[in-house]
Amino acid sequence: MKKLVVVLMCVSLFSCHKNTQVDLIVYNATIYTVNETFETAQSIAIKDGKFVAIGTDKEIRDSYTSTNSIDAENKPLYPGLIDAHCHFYRLGLQQQKVDLSGTQSYDEVLERLVQFQKEKNSSFITGRGWDQNDWPVKEFPTKEKLDKLFPNTPVAVGRVDGHALLVNEAALKASGLSSKDTNIKVTGGEFIVxxxxxxxxxxxxxxDFIKIPGPNKDEAIEGLLAAQKISFSYGLTTVDDAGLDKLEIELIDSLQQAGDLEMRIYAMVSATQDNLDYYTNKGIIKTDRLNVRSFKVYGDGALGSRGAAMKKPYSDRDNHYGALIFAPERYTQIAKQIAKSDYQMNTHAIGDSTNYWILKTYKDVLTDAKNRRWRIEHAQIISENDFNYFDNIIPSIQPTHATSDMYWAGDRIGAERMKGAYAFKKLLNTYGKVALGTDFPVENVNPFYTFYAAVARKDLNNYPANGFQMENALTREETLRGMTIWAAYSNFEEDEKGSIEVGKFADFVILDRDLMTVESAKIPDTKVLATYVNGQKVYEN
Structure with missing residues (x-):
């Protein structure tokens, strides 16, 4: 890493003379600017919510003064972290529902549901987090026990990835269905019989056949504020929420304008036809905290529920290919409509068949269009011949998916297809950048788990000892860029955030250890000491 020699610069509002008054000075820090040459510094000066100078302690001290100065005690300081793919609003709502993450058996799921109902007495029990791949019997559950425990209260609880739902008879009945309805026709999904x-x-x-009551306004606000509190505690200052509707976006905007919601949000609009028509006609919506300029499209389901669309049958289920969510021609229609606007198309693609079809659709529709920055979300399984499609399509990937799936993914798709699965380094080498996220609450919010999974390719128990498919590990510098400046680039925001440079928003985080030098096994235990947005402290440990 290079030391930043002299970076004191003037901006139009300030003259470069001794003792210019600023709002905040942070000194005695190890500052990773994550600028183009990845330089480091010791001190920063901030005024009106932006960085006005970066340099050595002496350089800042000799030219700037402030009534608010912070001694960082030589702790590492980084740009505010960006989660390039998550479900921020859903995380907040999840705090009001039963949490089934980490359950080790179906019986444990049932125990949590019973305990939740004792405490909440809900008229319709919802929640998320179960994963049959973590259970001794790695098969989907059936509802008989649910029906006995909750004969009159509807229960609908989602799998960890959000691509499968477990319901009881009462929930079916509340939706106008019954367990006898085995001939329901559905495109892009399946009723297990x-x-x-x-x-x-x-x-x-x-x-979609299950009618689950939505939150009221007060619950929605409570959820957004809860998600903000959690995210700030992990050093996140921008989140890309992958799939929001119009009312949710308008509520976010109102809370931001009122000053209650300080988190910066890059909104991916759910690509319903109503939303497509409304936002492509309205155009990009951009404030300092909200950026609405992309659509989230679902290409297929998840690998864990065998909903990912594959070119050849699953290795562990005969004649089963998964499925696209829509008919193939529908993706072309959506892409053409978005291409006529300034909006970005960000498509969830897990299986090799889905990745091929979406990438091909992008290429056919964009032709020679430049700087559209359309994204593939997850880019999880890619056929060898299809990597070249990423020459101008951004891979938006989540490293912890690799370390969550590695125990069973090989059995599901076979050794040959695994060569192109979770291939982060190969994707980086093809496009030149990767945007990194967590997909929370599918995975843990903690971005340091992301960092660890990217560089060590291990789970939190240090498995496997030599790392999982280490040829696709990222370097620490690549990983930090993916969580900051490259994520900002994927949002068209690289000129305002993602690095510590003069003129950019003063979003930064101070950690208890240096991600660039600490022993890799200690990365997951990293703690945030303080998080700042616009130079204002929004979290302190």
Whole structure:
């Protein structure tokens, strides 16, 4: 890493003379600017919410003064972290529902549901987080036990990835269905049937048949503020929320304008036809805290629920290919409509068939268009011949998916297809940048788990000892760029955030250890000491 020799610069509002008054000075820090040459510094000066100078302690001290100065005690300081793919609003709502993450058996799921209902007495029990791949019997559950425990209260709880739903008979009944309805036609999903009856597990588009009550306004506000508190505690200052509707975006904007919601949000609008028509006609919406300029499209389901669309059958289920969410021609229609606007198209693509089709659709529709920065979200399984499509398409990837799936993914898709799975380094080498996120609450919010999974390719128990498919590990510098400046670039925001440079928003985080030098096994235990947005402290440990 290069030391920043002299970077004291003037901006139009300030003259470069001794003792210029600023709002905040942070000194005695190890500052990773994440600028083009990845230089380091010791001190920063901030005024009106932006960086006005970066340099050595002496350089800042000799030219600037402030009534508010912070001694960082030689702790590392980084640009505010950006989660390039998450579900911020959903995380907040999840705090009001039953949490099934980490359950080690179906019986444990049932125990948590019973305990939740004792505490909440809910009229419709919802939640998320179960994963049958973590259970001794790695099969989808059936609803018989749910029906006995909750004969009159509807229950609908999602799999960890949000691509499968477990419901009881009461939930089916509340939605105008019953377990006898085994001939329901659905495109892009599946009702799991066993012994001539619905098991209670619904995959992807089939989940839309269940009528789950939505939150009221107060619950929505409570959820957004809860998600903000959690995110700030992990050093996140910008989140890309992958799939918001119009009312949710308007609520976010109102809370930001009122000063209650300080988190910066890059909104991916859910690509319903109503939303497509409204936002492509309205155009980009941009404030300092809200950026609405992309659509989130679902290409397929998840690998864990075998909903990812594959070119050849799954290795562990005969004649099963998964499925696209929509008919193939629908993606072309959506892409053409978005291409006529200034909006970005960000498509969830897990299986090799989905990645191929979406990438090909992008290429056909964009032709020679420059700087559109359309994204593939997840880019999880790519055929060898399809990597070249990423020459001008951004891979938006989540490293912890690799370390969550590595135990069973090989059995699901076979050794040959695994060569192109979770291939982060190969994607980086093709495009030149990768945007990194977590997909929370599918995975843990903690961005240091992301960092660890990217560079060490291990789980939190140090497995496997030599790392998982280490040829696709990222360097620490690449990973930090993916969580800051490259993520900002994927949002068209690289000129205002993502690095510590003069004129950019003063968003930064101070950590208890140096991600660039600490022993890799200690990365997951990293703690945030303080998070700043616009030079204002929004979290302190």
């Amino acid at each position: 066993k012994n001539g009856r619905l098991t209670g597990v619904l995959i992807d588009a089939a989940m």
